Amino acid sequence: MPRQSRTRLWVLLVLVLVLAVVGPLSYLGWRQSVPRVRLTSEPPKTLGHTTQATLVLEAARGNVTGVEVRVVQGGKTTLAAKADGPLGARAEVPLTIETSALGLREGSATLEVHARDDFWRPLTLDSGPVVAAPVTIDLTPPKLDILSSTRYVSNGGVALVVFRVDGASRSQVSVGTTGFPSFAYGPPERGARVALIALPYDFAAGTPLAIRAEDDAGNVTTRAIPHELKPRKFPVDRIEIRDNFLEAKVPELLPQRNPSQPLVEGFLTINRDQREQAEQEKRRIGAQTSATPLWDGAFVQPRNTKVFSNFAETRTYVYQGREIDRQVHYGYDLASTKQSPIPAANRGAVVFAGPLTIYGNTVVVDHGLGLQTLYAHMSSIDVKVGDTIDKGQTLGRSGTTGLAIGDHLHYETLVSGVSVTPVEWWDAKWIRDRFNLPLKTAGLPEIAGLDAPAAAASEDDAPKPRPRRRR
Numbered sequence: 477m478p479r480q481s482r483t484r485l486w487v488l489l490v491l492v493l494v495l496a497v498v499g500p501l502s503y504l505g506w507r508q509s510v511p512r513v514r515l516t517s518e519p520p521k522t523l524g525h526t527t528q529a530t531l532v533l534e535a536a537r538g539n540v541t542g543v544e545v546r547v548v549q550g551g552k553t554t555l556a557a558k559a560d561g562p563l564g565a566r567a568e569v570p571l572t573i574e575t576s577a578l579g580l581r582e583g584s585a586t587l588e589v590h591a592r593d594d595f596w597r598p599l600t601l602d603s604g605p606v607v608a609a610p611v612t613i614d615l616t617p618p619k620l621d622i623l624s625s626t627r628y629v630s631n632g633g634v635a636l637v638v639f640r641v642d643g644a645s646r647s648q649v650s651v652g653t654t655g656f657p658s659f660a661y662g663p664p665e666r667g668a669r670v671a672l673i674a675l676p677y678d679f680a681a682g683t684p685l686a687i688r689a690e691d692d693a694g695n696v697t698t699r700a701i702p703h704e705l706k707p708r709k710f711p712v713d714r715i716e717i718r719d720n721f722l723e724a725k726v727p728e729l730l731p732q733r734n735p736s737q738p739l740v741e742g743f744l745t746i747n748r749d750q751r752e753q754a755e756q757e758k759r760r761i762g763a764q765t766s767a768t769p770l771w772d773g774a775f776v777q778p779r780n781t782k783v784f785s786n787f788a789e790t791r792t793y794v795y796q797g798r799e800i801d802r803q804v805h806y807g808y809d810l811a812s813t814k815q816s817p818i819p820a821a822n823r824g825a826v827v828f829a830g831p832l833t834i835y836g837n838t839v840v841v842d843h844g845l846g847l848q849t850l851y852a853h854m855s856s857i858d859v860k861v862g863d864t865i866d867k868g869q870t871l872g873r874s875g876t877t878g879l880a881i882g883d884h885l886h887y888e889t890l891v892s893g894v895s896v897t898p899v900e901w902w903d904a905k906w907i908r909d910r911f912n913l914p915l916k917t918a919g920l921p922e923i924a925g926l927d928a929p930a931a932a933a934s935e936d937d938a939p940k941p942r943p944r945r946r947r
């Protein structure tokens with residue numbers, strides 16, 4: 477064999493040998509270097525008695541096969557929760573950590589997340605936790621004290637509750653399943669919160685009025701709001717629906733309807749669906765409220781008006797001698813002369829101005845703490861959203877827009893979008909006893925303009941210049 481060919485053979489042999497060693501070695505090296513499971517969600521920062529957490533884990537190769545949460549406290553490691561089995565390349569693992577059952581103490585600790593995958597690596601080294609983060613163990617429920625509340629409450633009416641909460645990240649005041657917001661009130665060092673709550677017209681005795689406070693660790697404290705229920709009865713009425721009313725109103729409120737559909741069917745769509753839409757809109761508008769009261773004194777009623785219909789009147793609608801529908805009327809119908817000016821019942825800010833289904837042209841004035849007044853069926857509107865309104869200021873003129881029979885003002889009082897009787901807020905004595913008294917009991921500033929009964933009574937028929945507020 478020539479010398480040159482021999483050299484070539486040797487080079488080839490060496491190359492093959494090198495490849496035979498380096499190839500598998502670098503393959504094994506690559507396998508070893510593939511990253512382990514990553515945690516892509518935030519681990520919990522606080523643990524309460526029971527903490528639910530969902531960990532999101534991702535395997536670079538293969539599948540996540542197991543996860544363990546360990547808590548290290550005072551040099552002792554406790555297994556807090558685990559999940560096993562093929563969990564997929566990306567796993568969302570819900571875990572429940574029963575902190576108190578594990579014998580962990582309140583205070584700081586370290587939370588470790590350990591995870592495995594099924595990707596084969598030549599060496600099984602303990603690579604430690606995928607995450608080790610500080611965690612606070614908090615087993616103390618929030619402190620919640622009710623300082624005062626309206627003693628006598630009625631269905632279709634309002635109550636004020638004053639409370640103090642400590643060590644909570646959120647609190648919820650509720651009437652049955654309906655939640656109401658609360659607001660910081662008075663000197664900040666007192667730490668008091670107030671909430672106006674509405675009892676719906678059909679509030680059933682025994683429905684819980686409660687405050688629930690929760691902290692970041694999931695600890696919960698609940699308190700019942702003390703009260704005595706004075707039930708209120710509401711009237712019933714029958715409304716005769718005539719063809720000329722349907723001919724005037726159905727095309728106005730249902731412009732898209734099929735002309736072959738009987739007008740009375742269109743009326744039922746309006747009376748049910750549009751009424752329901754308006755209810756939802758009222759709840760949405762009710763959330764746009766000032767965190768401080770904007771109003772003072774009693775609320776005013778428009779001058780020289782006659783009450784045509786009351787709050788929470790159950791109306792049976794009759795067409796051609798047969799009952800076609802039944803609905804509840806959520807306001808007062810006040811009528812005087814046609815297109816009469818509509819005064820704002822109290823100081824506030826306009827949060828809605830425009831058409832609102834069956835209500836026609838509507839203005840909603842926010843008075844703060846969730847308290848709002850609504851003015852409907854207007855022929856014209858003189859204000860716009862964002863305007864600051866004085867008590868007695870003209871908002872527009874009465875009319876027949878929406879589902880109105882004859883020119884009148886439909887007036888509502890709302891608390892966080894729930895309709896209540898306006899009667900309470902027209903009455904200075906009611907506001908003194910049911911709103912100011914709980915504030916006074918809790919040592920907080922009261923609403924001004926309610927001191928002299930004689931002066932308050934005269935507000936019923938004459939808008940007054942803006943009184944000074946004590947706060």
Ligand SMILES: [Zn+2]
Nearest residue numbers: 807808809886
């Ligand atoms: Zn009405």
